[in-house]
Amino acid sequence: MLIPLKHYIADMCTHTRLLLVAIAILVVGLCTAQQDGPTEEEQPTIITAEQLQDFNSVVPGMGRQIPGIYLSNYGLPCYHFGDDGTFASRDLNDSGWVAAGSWYAPITLPKEQLDTAQALWVRYHLLCDSSLRGSPLTLSLGSIAGIEIFLNGHRLVHVRELPPVVHDLDQPIWDTLRRFTLPITFACQGEPEVLAIRIDPARNGIPYPTLHYTNFAYNVQLSAMHYGVFIGVNAIIFLLALVLWSLDRNDKQWWLLALLAFVTGIRVCAKLTSEMGLLGLPWPTIQVIGIIDKILLLWPMYVLIMVLWRMLGGLSSRRAFWLTFGVLFVSATSAGRLYFFGKISWSFSEITGEYSIDAGLSDDQWPLLVALVVGAVLRYSIALWFAIELIRLGIRLVRKKGFGRWIGAGALVSSLLSFLLTCFGLVTEIPSTTWLTLSDYLAYVAVPVSVVIYLAVTAAQNNKLVARQRDDLDREVDDRTAELVAEKQAVLREKERSDELLLNILPSEVAEELKANGSAKARDFDPATILFTDFKGFTELSVQLSAQDLVAEINTCFEAFDGIISRYGVEKIKTIGDAYMAAGGVPDPLRGSPAGVVEAALEMQEFMVRYKAQRTALNKPAFEMRLGVHTGPVVAGIVGVKKFQYDIWGDTVNTASRMESNSEVGQVNISQSTYELVKNVPGLAFTSRGKIPVKGKGELEMYFVKRGPVA
Numbered sequence: 001m002l003i004p005l006k007h008y009i010a011d012m013c014t015h016t017r018l019l020l021v022a023i024a025i026l027v028v029g030l031c032t033a034q035q036d037g038p039t040e041e042e043q044p045t046i047i048t049a050e051q052l053q054d055f056n057s058v059v060p061g062m063g064r065q066i067p068g069i070y071l072s073n074y075g076l077p078c079y080h081f082g083d084d085g086t087f088a089s090r091d092l093n094d095s096g097w098v099a100a101g102s103w104y105a106p107i108t109l110p111k112e113q114l115d116t117a118q119a120l121w122v123r124y125h126l127l128c129d130s131s132l133r134g135s136p137l138t139l140s141l142g143s144i145a146g147i148e149i150f151l152n153g154h155r156l157v158h159v160r161e162l163p164p165v166v167h168d169l170d171q172p173i174w175d176t177l178r179r180f181t182l183p184i185t186f187a188c189q190g191e192p193e194v195l196a197i198r199i200d201p202a203r204n205g206i207p208y209p210t211l212h213y214t215n216f217a218y219n220v221q222l223s224a225m226h227y228g229v230f231i232g233v234n235a236i237i238f239l240l241a242l243v244l245w246s247l248d249r250n251d252k253q254w255w256l257l258a259l260l261a262f263v264t265g266i267r268v269c270a271k272l273t274s275e276m277g278l279l280g281l282p283w284p285t286i287q288v289i290g291i292i293d294k295i296l297l298l299w300p301m302y303v304l305i306m307v308l309w310r311m312l313g314g315l316s317s318r319r320a321f322w323l324t325f326g327v328l329f330v331s332a333t334s335a336g337r338l339y340f341f342g343k344i345s346w347s348f349s350e351i352t353g354e355y356s357i358d359a360g361l362s363d364d365q366w367p368l369l370v371a372l373v374v375g376a377v378l379r380y381s382i383a384l385w386f387a388i389e390l391i392r393l394g395i396r397l398v399r400k401k402g403f404g405r406w407i408g409a410g411a412l413v414s415s416l417l418s419f420l421l422t423c424f425g426l427v428t429e430i431p432s433t434t435w436l437t438l439s440d441y442l443a444y445v446a447v448p449v450s451v452v453i454y455l456a457v458t459a460a461q462n463n464k465l466v467a468r469q470r471d472d473l474d475r476e477v478d479d480r481t482a483e484l485v486a487e488k489q490a491v492l493r494e495k496e497r498s499d500e501l502l503l504n505i506l507p508s509e510v511a512e513e514l515k516a517n518g519s520a521k522a523r524d525f526d527p528a529t530i531l532f533t534d535f536k537g538f539t540e541l542s543v544q545l546s547a548q549d550l551v552a553e554i555n556t557c558f559e560a561f562d563g564i565i566s567r568y569g570v571e572k573i574k575t576i577g578d579a580y581m582a583a584g585g586v587p588d589p590l591r592g593s594p595a596g597v598v599e600a601a602l603e604m605q606e607f608m609v610r611y612k613a614q615r616t617a618l619n620k621p622a623f624e625m626r627l628g629v630h631t632g633p634v635v636a637g638i639v640g641v642k643k644f645q646y647d648i649w650g651d652t653v654n655t656a657s658r659m660e661s662n663s664e665v666g667q668v669n670i671s672q673s674t675y676e677l678v679k680n681v682p683g684l685a686f687t688s689r690g691k692i693p694v695k696g697k698g699e700l701e702m703y704f705v706k707r708g709p710v711a
Contacts, residue, residue, distance in 0.1 A: 044124075044192055045074040047211070049131040057210040059140050059179070068140075068212035072100065075124030075195065083119040088150035088196040094123050124195040124209075126186065133188035141197075141209035142179040148198040149182060157182055183214065227272050233448045234265040241451075253310045257451055260303040264448075267296055294334040301386045302327040304411055304447060308393035311404035323389075326382045333375040391415055403457045410450025506646045507571055507587045510638065522637025528648070529584040529597040529631045529674060530656035531570070533561070533604065535623040536665050538578040544621050554578060557611070557623065564603045568596035573648055578623075579660075583648055586636045594631050594677040598684065598705055601627050601668045609666065628659025630671040658694045662702065672701040684708060 047069065057068040071077065077100035086092055100122060139149070147159045159180065186193055197209070238261035245254035270293030272278045274286050281289070305323060309315040315323075390411055397408025502511045506520075513520045535541075535557075542550050558580060565572060565582050569591035573581045582600070584592025608625045615622035632652030638644050655671060663669030669689075670678070678684060685708025691699035 042076060044076045044127045046127050046129050047074050047132065048129040049135070052132075052137075052211065052213055057212070059210060059212075066210075066212060068210050071124045071126065071195065071209050071211055075126045077122060077124050079120060079122045081120055083121075083198075083200075087121040087123070087198070088148075088153050088155070088194075090152040090194045092123075092194075097123065119198055119200040122197045122199070124197075125192040126195055127192045128186040128188045130188050130190075132186060134185065136214045137184050137186070138212045138214045139182040139184045139195075139209055140179065140212060141182075143199065146200045148200075150194075150196040150198075151184060152187070152193055153196075156184065184211075224272070224278060227268055230268045231265050234261040234268070237261040237448045237451050238265065253307060256303060256307045256310065260300060260307060261448060261451075263296055263299045263303060267293060267300065270296070291335065295331045297334060298327050298330045298383060298386055301383075301390055305386065305389055305393060308390070308397055308408060308411060311397055311402075311407065312393065312400065323386075326385065330379050330382055333379055387415060403454055403461065406450045406454040406457065407447070410447040410453075413450075414446040505644060506638070509587050510646055514638070514644070520638045522635055523587065524633065524635055525586050525589060525648075526633035527594070527631045527673075527677075528586050528634045528636075528652065529592065529594040529629060529677075530634070530648070530653055531565075531580075531582045531584075531597050531601055531627070531629050532656050532660035533580040533625050533627045534660055535578040535625055537624065541621050541623065553623065557608070557625075560607050560611075561604055564607065565592075565600050568592065568600040570597055570600050574645065583634070583636075586634065586648060587646075594629075594674055595681045595684075597629055598668065598670065598674070598678050598681070601629055602705070602707060605666055605668060624665040626660055626663040626665060626669070627667070628656055628661070628663045628669045629674050630656035630659050631674040631677055655694075655697065655700070658697060658700070659702065662692055662694060664704075668705050670703050670705050672703075675701075675703045675705075678705075 051069055053067055055067070055069050057066050057070055059066045059068075078094055078097035079100045080087070080094070080097040087094075141147075143159070147157075149156045149158075195209075238258050241254045241258035241261060245251070245258060248254065270289045273281055274290035274293055302323060306315075306320075309319075394408045394411035394415070398405045398412065400408075499511070502514075505511075506514065510520045535554075545553065558575060561580055561582075562572060568584075569588075570582050570584045571586050571592060573583055573586075575581070582597070584594060584597040586592070605625065605627060608623065612622040612624065630652055632650070632655065634648045634650040634652045636646065636648045638646055659669045659671055675686060679686060685706050687704040687706075689702040689704060692702050694700045
């Protein structure tokens with residue numbers, strides 16, 4: 001967004017011309033003598049196609065840089081007060097008419113003539129090059145009076161008098177005229193052609209017509225479109241940078257880029273309004289915008305330098321101070337210059353080419369004028385310093401690794417190529433509209449495009465980093481999930497093993513209560529059927545077997561007992577040495593009925609008989625077993641906090657133990673209470689043993705039970 005060098009060159013040329021003209025005016029004074037009209041020896045300047053393309057004119061309402069020429073500079077204009085139909089003739093001798101002047105010598109119509117004359121005739125002697133033969137051209141002029149236009153004696157148009165226009169006194173008269181355009185074609189036969197204009201009443205003065213190609217309106221629209229693109233691009237960058245800055249307030253480069261786009265957009269709008277004269281704003285507004293344009297002359301370069309320095313790692317406070325001082329100095333002196341020119345009435349009219357200066361300067365104003373001249377030199381020096389700094393930083397940033405090189409490249413393209421293209425256009429025959437448009441694109445779009453590329457590449461890189469981090473996170477999550485699943489499965493396996501172990505130790509109902517509540521309450525069960533077994537001659541047999549073989553024999557028998565009682569719903573309570581204890585109706589009263597306990601006891605004795613026969617066949621010692629059963633009330637539950645064990649208590653347990661101790665090998669001895677509950681069970685046969693004395697119990701009725709015929 002470096003301001004093109006052509007603007008500095010144009011501004012410098014303007015100041016130089018102003019100073020030269022001021023010196024000339026001070027030396028010779030302001031005096032313009034009226035001269036006679038063109039003599040027969042005078043020839044008008046030849047109008048060529050290149051002039052219509054390369055030169056610019058002002059068309060109020062259409063802009064201030066419209067390709068075309070002022071006829072007053074080429075057609076030896078002359079005017080005459082009066083009215084005669086022959087004044088439109090091509091062959092009229094108008095050498096006695098008053099010369100209307102040219103661009104650098106504007107005409108002044110005497111007030112008394114304007115008030116008394118009924119009509120004013122203006123004649124232009126135009127000599128067109130053969131390159132314009134047959135080319136449709138456009139004549140543009142403004143007027144509030146009635147106007148008739150003749151070309152070589154043929155009337156082209158007649159416009160009636162228009163209502164007067166009320167305008168601001170500070171507004172140029174040319175901006176208040178009612179403009180109209182007229183198609184025109186010249187013969188281009190190598191002889192001067194006469195364009196005659198009749199103005200009635202004469203008070204309207206000379207209309208200062210301009211000549212253009214017919215596509216001049218299209219060129220205006222094309223220029224407006226180009227500058228609209230400039231404004232749109234910078235507006236997008238401005239909004240985008242603001243959004244990014246709002247997301248990351250610590251990164252100042254975003255608001256610097258937003259400021260860069262904003263200042264550049266303001267300068268483009270100012271050029272459209274003040275320099276090009278478009279947008280149709282009131283004259284006071286145009287003047288204010290023109291002042292703002294001059295004040296902001298170096299701000300795009302200043303902000304871009306700050307952006308480049310920040311991307312290079314920051315700049316020292318001393319350098320930042322001098323850069324800021326330089327841009328503020330240029331802004332302040334530009335504003336002071338405009339104020340001073342307004343005070344001493346120094347002006348240059350783009351319409352009339354008029355320079356004027358108040359010759360009555362006071363003594364205290366001349367030092368100020370000298371100071372402003374010195375300030376102008378300093379301004380251009382600061383502009384040159386900024387340009388060199390910008391190029392230097394751009395080269396450093398391009399050579400540095402990172403995405404910031406895109407902005408550095410944009411700065412270099414904006415400065416170097418814009419300068420080279422401008423110089424190339426000045427020394428070649430390429431139409432100015434072509435190279436100026438390319439130069440403007442480099443000036444106003446190169447840096448925004450580089451910023452867009454920088455943002456796009458940065459965003460793409462950030463997206464890649466985010467995607468990579470997301471993939472890494474996904475992999476980490478997958479790995480962690482797999483670990484958690486494995487851990488969960490291991491925990492489940494351990495839980496299942498713990499549950500199995502707990503169920504091997506405790507009944508399922510008690511185990512669930514213990515897991516749910518952390519404890520299991522003792523409960524009363526009435527009736528419960530208790531089973532006791534004991535191996536006869538265990539001590540003698542243990543002498544014959546090794547410890548491992550003894551334990552293996554006991555384990556074989558107890559494993560068989562576990563399987564038998566499980567089939568009958570009987571709950572194993574515990575083993576004590578070679579004794580085996582089980583209970584029916586505990587902890588579930590609906591399981592392990594007295595009949596089921598008796599059936600299990602008979603099957604256990606049958607297993608022992610078979611197992612003894614197997615051991616005897618192998619000439620190995622074997623166990624023989626006594627078994628007793630009693631039914632009665634008990635209390636069941638868990639005691640202690642370590643090595644949980646489900647146990648039962650009560651006199652019923654002691655009585656069942658006495659039934660076992662008073663039994664015989666291979667027999668199932670049951671009590672009277674059990675007998676009463678199972679005596680009617682089919683398939684069981686009972687042998688009464690009568691009353692047998694029992695230690696601590698007195699005499700108890702006992703029965704041997706065995707399998708009998710089924711009724």
